Amino acid sequence: MLYNYNPLGRQMVDWSAVVTVFGIYVAAVVIPGPNFIAITHKAVTGRRVDALALVAGIVTVNLFWATCAMLGLSAVFAVFPWLAVGLRLVGAAYLIWFGVWLVVSARATPSAESRSPKVPLFRGAFLQGVATNIANPKSIAFYAAVFSSAVPTHVSTPTFFAMLATVGASATCWYGVVALVLSHASIAAAYRRAKAWIDLTCGGLMIALGVRQALR
Template sequence: MIDFSAVTAVFSVYIVGVVIPGPNFVAVAHKSVSATRRDAFALVAGIVVVNLFWATCAILGVGVVFAIFPWVAIAVKLAGAGYLIWFGLRLIRSAGTRPMAVQNVSASSGFGSAFMQGVATNIANPKSIAFYAAVFSTAAPAHVRAPTFLAMLATVGVVASCWYGGVALFLSHEAVSGAYRRAQKWIDRACGAVIVALGLRQALR
């Protein structure tokens, strides 16, 4: 039997966490305006899969692991911050130099490539790690039964898919992506600077 109070608690915490802009949002926004809609949805799929992974870890007690072995949390945090800084700097350096994608399949960089970019962005996202370890794990009760566990994961999957998918759908509209192409260099630099700032902020906290 599903514990709906536990599922509701997870929903109320998660929906607030997912809509707060962070590296995942920036990655989805940039992919949506700079590549095909198919690639944007592939990146969203990668982010959703990792969200399900972190949610599973949180429910099973990753917060306890980090509490017992704080060096693991520090190592994960620094590795994630390093990835974000590297990714942001690469985006700044390549601003305006890549071919401008159009909304067709031939311009696609490949579903697998975009999917793995979403996985890499989220798996190294310090915001996600901290949220699931410190906040989500508190909302999710320990030792839940299988139906409740699956309902919690379904909640995470549906909310993440709807939010990031909606962002990708809106920003990949031709009018929006066309505006991006007209100011590609400066938008790329702004996105890169935001990602670098997020990485530095996490590394220095």
């Protein structure tokens, strides 16, 4: 889809397009994937504010990919197919690396330091959220194929920003709730009792997702 400025419709919002974007995005975002696993692990191992910072990084990248899709991401990939393949392989490599790190650290004993306020908010967790989602093959494929094909060819400027706001609000609400719920003290305590199994599971899922993407 290519976004085209329409001066005659600059005051109009195509609510049917916004509702369509909301429907397909919500259906995609609630399906667990690398973003969900990363938020889950951060929520139960770090401070709540760190989990929310990671969410902010993921939402930021979602807005970036949505903007690219509406400006013609699928067209770029059609002209340069090697770019799509390269992004997919880089993303798969990151997921495998993250999964291996979780597996290796599964036996480490969680300490109070992991929940201390030493690490600045946007230096660690936010950038981890950005890295997780920017290299997420699921996000790239979704925005390049499903999202871009569902958006009308010609939209007004208000519709453009309304669709972006829909993506941002939906991602913030869903991932924010996940982070808030899983960062509760009782859930974090349960995690510490079953750390090895949880980290091995999360790491194994990340590795499996990475390998699957690399072989597609």
